[in-house]
Amino acid sequence: MRRAGLALAAAALAAGVALAQERAIPPGELKSGSAFLGPDLRALQNDAFANPGMLWVERGEKLWSEPAGKKTLACASCHKDTGMRGAAATYPKIYKASGKLVNLEERINLCRTARMGAEPLRYESEELLALTAYLARQSLGLPIATRIDGAARAHFEAGHAAYHLRRGQMNLSCAHCHDAQWGKRLLSETISQGHPNAYPAYRMEWQTMGSLERRLRACLSGIRAEMLPYGSQEYLDLELYLAWRAQGLPIETPGVRR
Amino acid sequence: MAARIQVPRAARRGDVIEVRILIQHPMETGYRHDDVGHLIKRNVINVLSCRYAGVEVFRADLSSGISANPYVQFYTVAEASGDLEFTWVDDEGQRGSERQAIVVKG
Numbered sequence: 520m521r522r523a524g525l526a527l528a529a530a531a532l533a534a535g536v537a538l539a540q541e542r543a544i545p546p547g548e549l550k551s552g553s554a555f556l557g558p559d560l561r562a563l564q565n566d567a568f569a570n571p572g573m574l575w576v577e578r579g580e581k582l583w584s585e586p587a588g589k590k591t592l593a594c595a596s597c598h599k600d601t602g603m604r605g606a607a608a609t610y611p612k613i614y615k616a617s618g619k620l621v622n623l624e625e626r627i628n629l630c631r632t633a634r635m636g637a638e639p640l641r642y643e644s645e646e647l648l649a650l651t652a653y654l655a656r657q658s659l660g661l662p663i664a665t666r667i668d669g670a671a672r673a674h675f676e677a678g679h680a681a682y683h684l685r686r687g688q689m690n691l692s693c694a695h696c697h698d699a700q701w702g703k704r705l706l707s708e709t710i711s712q713g714h715p716n717a718y719p720a721y722r723m724e725w726q727t728m729g730s731l732e733r734r735l736r737a738c739l740s741g742i743r744a745e746m747l748p749y750g751s752q753e754y755l756d757l758e759l760y761l762a763w764r765a766q767g768l769p770i771e772t773p774g775v776r777r
Numbered sequence: 778m779a780a781r782i783q784v785p786r787a788a789r790r791g792d793v794i795e796v797r798i799l800i801q802h803p804m805e806t807g808y809r810h811d812d813v814g815h816l817i818k819r820n821v822i823n824v825l826s827c828r829y830a831g832v833e834v835f836r837a838d839l840s841s842g843i844s845a846n847p848y849v850q851f852y853t854v855a856e857a858s859g860d861l862e863f864t865w866v867d868d869e870g871q872r873g874s875e876r877q878a879i880v881v882k883g
Contacts, residue, residue, distance in 0.1 A: 571845075
């Protein structure tokens with residue numbers, strides 16, 4: 520009896536895992552957010568000079584070699600010559616020293632606090648956006664390649680749950696729009712598949728650059744749900760799930776979005 | 778005020794060249810209110826000018842209808858080697874400038 524119960528529990532667990540890994544949008548049908556833009560914004564994003572996000576990428580390039588903090592180290596003091604191509608495509612990921620899930624923003628701040636003796640940068644600060652954009656830009660065209668095995672597994676499951684959780688006064692989950700209704704119209708907008716591959720991105724509505732978490736908060740506000748503070752665990756888990764969901768889509772940072 | 782400019786490094790005399798500039802600026806319209814209801818003062822780049830070898834070849838009077846981080850593109854004729862120098866001023870009196878040399882042959 521006990522053994523049967525265990526087997527049942529194991530089967531249920533396996534089913535749960537299989538369910539979480541089931542893809543609502545098959546890899547062949549993945550479409551980046553830029554596919555849902557008008558031709559003008561798509562052209563603006565693809566123009567490496569006129570793309571306003573490149574202002575932040577350029578600033579990030581300068582900041583990369585500017586010393587900061589007590590040890591007067593710059594990012595470039597340790598990360599010499601090698602370049603960071605491909606690095607951003609693997610985030611969010613487990614930071615080995617702490618075993619915690621971190622996104623690119625937090626990874627930059629971990630370097631600043633632990634290695635450089637500098638103050639962490641605030642989310643949505645010009646400096647953090649610039650550094651994140653500069654790093655992500657170096658992975659331009661590379662497919663998102665996050666891992667969900669090992670310690671990341673639990674975060675992936677939590678992200679899956681967060682993605683499918685009904686929230687707010689409208690009682691909608693992310694899946695209701697971005698899995699079930701993408702490609703259809705919502706007033707004057709076309710609903711996208713909700714992929715994170717262009718962030719940080721320049722959004723026309725913001726008239727500035729913003730992180731993925733700012734975009735998530737905008738969705739939450741749109742469905743009249745509570746917005747969580749920046750860097751909260753639920754966002755990180757959700758970011759991991761979104762990255763897995765978009766696996767294979769090329770990085771487009773800095774994206775231009777409506 | 779960060780800015781990016783794009784001017785060909787070299788051209789032949791008589792060529793039509795494309796000149797582009799992107800300036801980082803909030804272009805605050807003067808119509809928005811802050812969180813406590815106070816009007817945010819207008820602050821836009823009101824004059825953008827480009828001198829080519831000391832002669833003004835382009836001038837734009839921008840206003841609150843222009844979006845943040847304005848992007849401007851225009852064409853001029855390559856006549857002589859020299860600097861293309863952009864200058865701009867916003868409502869708070871902040872000035873910015875950026876320059877690049879062009880070599881004209883023939």
